[in-house]
Amino acid sequence: MVLSIMIARAVPVDDFGVFAITFSTWIIVVGSIRAGTAELFVFEHSAKSSAQFHKKMSDALSAGLVLSACGSLGLVVIALFIPYLTTAFLILAAGVPALYLQDANRYFLVAKKRQLSALGIDLLYVVLIIVIMTVITTSNELSTYLWEWVAISWIAAAVGTALVRPKIGLMGSRSWIGEQSKSVIYFFLDFIVANGVANSAVYFVAAWGSLADSAALRGSQVLLVPILLIMRGASVALGPELARFVSRGRKHRVVQIVGLLSLVQLIAVLMAWVLVAVIPVTTAEVILGDSASNTLSIFPFAALATLMLGLATVAMVGLKAAGDVRHSLKLKIATAPITLGLLVSGIFVSGAAGSSGAAGSQVGLAAGEGVRTGLQWVRLRLWKNT
Numbered sequence: 001m002v003l004s005i006m007i008a009r010a011v012p013v014d015d016f017g018v019f020a021i022t023f024s025t026w027i028i029v030v031g032s033i034r035a036g037t038a039e040l041f042v043f044e045h046s047a048k049s050s051a052q053f054h055k056k057m058s059d060a061l062s063a064g065l066v067l068s069a070c071g072s073l074g075l076v077v078i079a080l081f082i083p084y085l086t087t088a089f090l091i092l093a094a095g096v097p098a099l100y101l102q103d104a105n106r107y108f109l110v111a112k113k114r115q116l117s118a119l120g121i122d123l124l125y126v127v128l129i130i131v132i133m134t135v136i137t138t139s140n141e142l143s144t145y146l147w148e149w150v151a152i153s154w155i156a157a158a159v160g161t162a163l164v165r166p167k168i169g170l171m172g173s174r175s176w177i178g179e180q181s182k183s184v185i186y187f188f189l190d191f192i193v194a195n196g197v198a199n200s201a202v203y204f205v206a207a208w209g210s211l212a213d214s215a216a217l218r219g220s221q222v223l224l225v226p227i228l229l230i231m232r233g234a235s236v237a238l239g240p241e242l243a244r245f246v247s248r249g250r251k252h253r254v255v256q257i258v259g260l261l262s263l264v265q266l267i268a269v270l271m272a273w274v275l276v277a278v279i280p281v282t283t284a285e286v287i288l289g290d291s292a293s294n295t296l297s298i299f300p301f302a303a304l305a306t307l308m309l310g311l312a313t314v315a316m317v318g319l320k321a322a323g324d325v326r327h328s329l330k331l332k333i334a335t336a337p338i339t340l341g342l343l344v345s346g347i348f349v350s351g352a353a354g355s356s357g358a359a360g361s362q363v364g365l366a367a368g369e370g371v372r373t374g375l376q377w378v379r380l381r382l383w384k385n386t
Helices: 002-010 013-045 050-079 083-111 115-136 142-164 170-179 181-199 201-208 211-223 225-247 251-277 281-321 325-352 357-384
Strands: none
Touching: 002 013, 002 115, 002 142, 002 211, 002 281, 013 050, 013 083, 013 142, 013 181, 013 201, 013 211, 013 281, 050 083, 050 142, 050 170, 083 115, 083 142, 115 142, 170 181, 181 201, 181 281, 181 325, 181 357, 201 211, 201 325, 201 357, 211 225, 211 281, 211 357, 225 251, 225 281, 251 281, 251 357, 281 325, 281 357, 325 357
16 A cells, blocks of 8 residues: 555556556466465464474475566566566566565464564565655656565565575475475465456556556555455464364354454445545545546445455355365356456446446456355355255
């Protein structure tokens, strides 16, 4: 949120649209690597003995760094073929390993019951962004802010890795990928199918609309940060606890917690709708600069999409804790083409009606995620009753 606000206030709208594409790419690349390493570790190895815990953690982190290097290489190749993204993607490529470490270390620290350490690193990350981008930076060039983001990520990654104290090595990476290959594939595909589709909206909107519309999508996400934090925090913090309930045979508790968190997200979205509805455009401009007006116009649709994505994510956390990764992944794969089709159709329909393609994309995304949420809840209740 802080990073986006700093950039939105400083750069032209189209440059903020480029940042939106870069940001979504970061989420997809780093998130997919984390899913097959740190997130998988949390669900399958949190209860290991001390020696096994540290070995598996080190193996997972080593595998993540190898995959991060591959991700950086892929970004370099893509950057060479899309001129208006070349600079941003090359800078992002330089930061992928650090961005992965900064993100994954949080999971490992939480699994080690060192939540305060994880929080401290995140606070350091945010403070450095605020200080460097407000006190030191005077440029309005997007590349300047991206380089600073990468540098700050390397600092936070170094501090977090020093606290985690892994034994990084190629053999550990090979061991993790070899021994956990099926689970790695499942968790990787699980993330890509859902988050890849959701974040693809910014690409389609940029291709068939404008960079300004992409900027509005990212601006809406900034205003929805509290809800996104609830969704992310639940995934990180509740994973190990739900897994422990499952191991004790307390299935009803898993369903209750998932249901309660879903209700909390619904209330949070309703509160966000009311709050944003009464915000004057001038106030929004203080936060999002020139992209504020366009952002406010599509916010209700983006909030609806975020709600449905959040409900689907929470239900998925319950299914993962239950060990039902295979069937839950099948649900995601089956509904992904539906969601993607509705998302793209929404862009064209709203465009033909003279409205923003960004708004239509979010309506389509919400409809597709609603289908997935319903099917996941059916599966979760069936699991509880067996």
